[in-house]
Amino acid sequence: GQQVMQIPQYQHVQEGEDFTTYCNSSTTLSNIQWYKQRPGGHPVFLIQLVKSGEVKKQKRLTFQFGEAKKNSSLHITATQTTDVGTYFCALIQGAQKLVFGQGTRLTINP
Amino acid sequence: ETGVTQTPRHLVMGMTNKKSLKCEQHLGHNAMYWYKQSAKKPLELMFVYNFKEQTENNSVPSRFSPECPNSSHLFLHLHTLQPEDSALYLCASSQDLYGLRSPLHFGNGTRLTVT
Numbered sequence: 001g002q003q004v005m006q007i008p009q010y011q012h013v014q015e016g017e018d019f020t021t022y023c024n025s026s027t028t029l030s031n032i033q034w035y036k037q038r039p040g041g042h043p044v045f046l047i048q049l050v051k052s053g054e055v056k057k058q059k060r061l062t063f064q065f066g067e068a069k070k071n072s073s074l075h076i077t078a079t080q081t082t083d084v085g086t087y088f089c090a091l092i093q094g095a096q097k098l099v100f101g102q103g104t105r106l107t108i109n110p
Numbered sequence: 111e112t113g114v115t116q117t118p119r120h121l122v123m124g125m126t127n128k129k130s131l132k133c134e135q136h137l138g139h140n141a142m143y144w145y146k147q148s149a150k151k152p153l154e155l156m157f158v159y160n161f162k163e164q165t166e167n168n169s170v171p172s173r174f175s176p177e178c179p180n181s182s183h184l185f186l187h188l189h190t191l192q193p194e195d196s197a198l199y200l201c202a203s204s205q206d207l208y209g210l211r212s213p214l215h216f217g218n219g220t221r222l223t224v225t
Binding site: 030031033035041042043044045048088090092097098099100101102103 | 216
């Protein structure tokens with residue numbers, strides 16, 4: 001089946017530093033979604049990307065869909081303690097089944 | 111408030127017990143899902159219902175039995191579980207199947223411990 005690789009698995013930064021997580025697929029994607037799960041919480045939808053090369057911003061968060069629609073990234077500028085959590089990408093696999101990546105767990109040193 | 115309510119929040123059960131997890135969504139969605147989240151594994155899709163009809167059983171052991179009486183309610187019946195079944199069980203819903211045009215909304219989950 002389609003392989004989803006999300007890297008890094010863990011990332012620890014100082015507050016104020018930037019953070020990026022990457023999601024890579026072995027096949028071309030129709031779309032990709034990003035979710036955030038706070039510690040002890042549940043995944044919450046952040047955004048969906050559909051178009052090749054698409055870039056979307058939500059305040060300090062920048063989401064990008066690769067030109068070949070095989071990869072995506074989430075970049076956080078100047079992290080804050082409220083950014084702590086695990087970030088998941090989710091993509092449609094084969095017969096349109098939503099598959100989640102392994103997630104990147106972000107911790108922040110205040 | 112997520113619009114998706116799961117009960118109970120925590121459950122401890124022995125391997126011979128029978129228990130049920132409940133999920134209710136107040137969003138008017140047509141598709142509902144059960145996911146399992148373990149400490150070191152990504153979200154694992156277990157079951158999918160669309161318009162209360164099961165469309166996916168992701169090779170889940172028969173000790174997990176789902177039930178969807180209507181589009182708003184989803185149950186997961188548990189019996190003779192194993193310690194390795196201890197995990198966070200998340201219910202989710204979406205307007206269309208697999209959230210292709212709309213995202214998944216997750217409940218707070220049930221933290222299950224099997225002793």
